[in-house]
Structures are given as C-alpha cells and as structure tokens.
Amino acid sequence: MKFTSVVTAGTAVVLALGLAACSGGGGEGGGGGDDDVAITMLPKNLGNPYFEASTAGAQEAAGELGVAVDEVGPDAASPDAQVPFINTAAQQGVSALVVSANDPTAIGDALEEARSAGTKVVTFDSDTEPQFRDLFVNQASAEGIADKQLELIAEQIGGAGEIAILSASANATNQNAWIALMEEKLASDYPDIELVETVYGDDDDQTSFDKTAALLQSHPDLKGIVSPTTVGIAAAARYVSTSEYKGKVAVTGLGTPNQMREYVEDGTVEAFALWNPTDLGYLATQAAAALVAGDITGAEGDTFEAGRLGEYTVGADGEVLLGEPFVYDASNIADFDF
Incomplete structure (x- = not known):
C-alpha cells in the first residue's frame, strides 16, 4: 500500500x-x-x-x-x-x-x-x-498484477470478446507468472472473454509493433490487446493509433506515463497500470x-x-x-x- x-x-x-x-x-x-x-x-x-x-x-x-x-x-x-x-x-x-x-x-x-x-x-x-x-x-504481487490487467481489459471491451496478449520474451519470469494467472482467472471469472493468442515481442519496439499488426490481421474479431510490458504496450498503442482499429480495439497492460501519454490523450488507450x-x-x-x-x-x-x-x-x-x-x-x- x-x-x-x-x-x-x-x-x-x-x-x-x-x-x-x-x-x-x-x-x-x-x-x-x-x-x-x-x-x-x-x-x-x-x-x-x-x-x-x-x-x-x-x-x-x-x-x-x-x-x-x-x-x-x-x-x-x-x-x-x-x-x-x-x-x-x-x-x-x-x-x-x-x-x-x-x-x-x-x-x-x-x-x-x-x-x-x-x-x-x-x-x-x-x-x-x-x-x-x-x-x-x-x-507487486503476481495476483494483483494479473487481476488489475484483467479488470482493465474487461471494462474496456464490455466484458466479452476475443483478446490477445503481447508479452516480452518467452523466458521472462514475471511475464510468464502474470500470464499463467490471467489464463486461470479468465477461465474462472471471465467466461465471455476468450484469449485467442499470446505472442512475444522480446521487449523490442519494432518486433512488438510487427506482432501487433500480425495479431490484428490474424484475428479480425479481436476486441483487445493486453501487453504486460512497457515496450509492448507502447508499440501496440502506436500501431493502433494510426490504424483502422483505433476506437475499436482496446489496448491496455503495463506502461509508463511518459510512453503512454499521447495515446491516452488521443483516445487510443483508455487506461493502463503500473507501479x-x-x-x-x-x-x-x-x-x-x-x-x-x-x-x-x-x-x-x-x-x-x-x-x-x-x-x-x-x-x-x-x-x-x-x-x-x-x-x-x-x-x-x-x-x-x-
């Protein structure tokens, strides 16, 4: 606290x-x-x-x-x-x-x-x-981080629809712990939200940007992207901000204020979390x-x-x-x- x-x-x-x-x-x-x-x-x-x-x-x-x-x-x-x-x-x-x-x-x-x-x-x-x-x-506790990200995406997509996760590297200890908990919570507490894919941007801006583009092309019904990494959420928001998906696909996760300010101010991102x-x-x-x-x-x-x-x-x-x-x-x- x-x-x-x-x-x-x-x-x-x-x-x-x-x-x-x-x-x-x-x-x-x-x-x-x-x-x-x-x-x-x-x-x-x-x-x-x-x-x-x-x-x-x-x-x-x-x-x-x-x-x-x-x-x-x-x-x-x-x-x-x-x-x-x-x-x-x-x-x-x-x-x-x-x-x-x-x-x-x-x-x-x-x-x-x-x-x-x-x-x-x-x-x-x-x-x-x-x-x-x-x-x-x-x-923060892994449970608290997972819960907060799910609360945010559920609020932003109206509690139903397809979502994807854009993570850092496949070996990142913290990312994997949060994702595992999110998967458990989705199954038990969010029956109307479906996690369709988890991809890895390796905490690289361009890779994360490209992975966002691929997700949106592969899943035309996607309602939201959760990125529990500061590099990933900024790259995803940057892609969505100038695309046809702005206002249609929610982007949230973990980010820093300076990275995310322009995307909050232009309406691409409603809310995100961090310590x-x-x-x-x-x-x-x-x-x-x-x-x-x-x-x-x-x-x-x-x-x-x-x-x-x-x-x-x-x-x-x-x-x-x-x-x-x-x-x-x-x-x-x-x-x-x-």
Whole structure:
C-alpha cells in the first residue's frame, strides 16, 4: 500500500526526489554511508525507459546512503546476455548486484559464483529461482498484477470478446507468472472473454509493433490487446493509433506515463497500470545496502528502513513487496513524469 499512498498524492518522480531530500529516514536505510560500498545495477536491457526510471531510483537511494551505483547491461533482453556482466561485476568485487533477470535459471550459475565471492544479490522486477539470490524486490504481487490487467481489459471491451496478449520474451519470469494467472482467472471469472493468442515481442519496439499488426490481421474479431510490458504496450498503442482499429480495439497492460501519454490523450488507450519503477529501483538499492551492511540477511521476518518509503519486512522466500498496481488514465496521467 506504500506505492498507492505515494501515487495518489500525485507524486511524480521529480517530486519524489524532493521528498527524499526531506526524509528523516533516508540516511538510515542499510549501508550507513559507506563510500566503499559499490552496487551494480543490471536491468534486462539498456535503453528501456522502464529500467532508466528504476536506475534513477537506484541512484537516488545511493545518494542518500553514500554508496556508489553503476548501471551495466546488454542491448537486448535474452536469457544469457546478462552472464558476462555478472561475471565482470564479481571479478571487480562489487558489494552487491541488483538484477532484473531475463531468465529464472540461465544466470543462476553466474550469480552463485558472485555470491561465493562475497557479492550480495538482489533481484528486482523479474526474479530468478530463490536459491540464486539473497532477496527479491517484487513490484507487486503476481495476483494483483494479473487481476488489475484483467479488470482493465474487461471494462474496456464490455466484458466479452476475443483478446490477445503481447508479452516480452518467452523466458521472462514475471511475464510468464502474470500470464499463467490471467489464463486461470479468465477461465474462472471471465467466461465471455476468450484469449485467442499470446505472442512475444522480446521487449523490442519494432518486433512488438510487427506482432501487433500480425495479431490484428490474424484475428479480425479481436476486441483487445493486453501487453504486460512497457515496450509492448507502447508499440501496440502506436500501431493502433494510426490504424483502422483505433476506437475499436482496446489496448491496455503495463506502461509508463511518459510512453503512454499521447495515446491516452488521443483516445487510443483508455487506461493502463503500473507501479512506480523509480520506487522499485530505490527500494532494491536500499535493500542491497542493508544486506551489505549486515542489517538483514534476507531471512523471513527481517525488517529494514528504506528511506522515504519507510519500513519493509522480508516475506517468504526472501521476497520484499513494493505495493499494488496503480491505474493511469486521462484524469491523472498529467501528474506523472517518468
């Protein structure tokens, strides 16, 4: 619920930075202002606005904590692309790795070697198998994310009709968990909505754009597209916005306000959801610093202060939950800048 309270107050990223400067707890999160603490931020891929926002949050936390954060990563999100960056970070002796995993197991061996060398590992956004990391900072519960996306598409297509899913890569842990839950919920709670196809745009703009075109051509009765990835939803909206399908096919899912603003304002997209990725990167960095400082071990029940976000408790399997998804629409999208 922390995320909801921040967002409903109309907090944009710029304002959040200002609040952080005023927060009395910011310097008390793990890390204790140790200039020797070096944290490497490893997103799924570089050049992705979502991860640019999360890295901005990581750098905000680093400034408060007096630690160093560097971002590295591959150009494309693929299962093995992150391994060389993990190996390099471990060889450099970084204090902690903060990783959004492209695959739950492909980077496992590299992470185990890094941990053996003394590097703490925090996954965020997309998890590995639990044995490969110390903590997972989850943006929201998988159930909450799946439920919210189905609520949105059901509202927008009148509760009936054909829909498709445009996902990221076929190996993305978080995407697959959400899709599996959506499939279950569709079968039990939305009998008049049919999922006709799930396709993968590999978190690439052009690929996602082309997959959208193919979906609409293959399914002439399609009523909606759900894209649980920020790259995919923007590409789908861009295609629909200049096509005959505008106003006829709903597009929703998970996106950032800056990416989606023009499509909300021109009527292509009615509403979409997300958490605050800046807060996610901020929380992951606070958690990593707490691990490095020895304030927590990652055990269930551990608690730590996360600056302006307040106190968090580690749950089962080393999971820390940021909050619940938030819906962006024409009534509030102007309040946000990320």
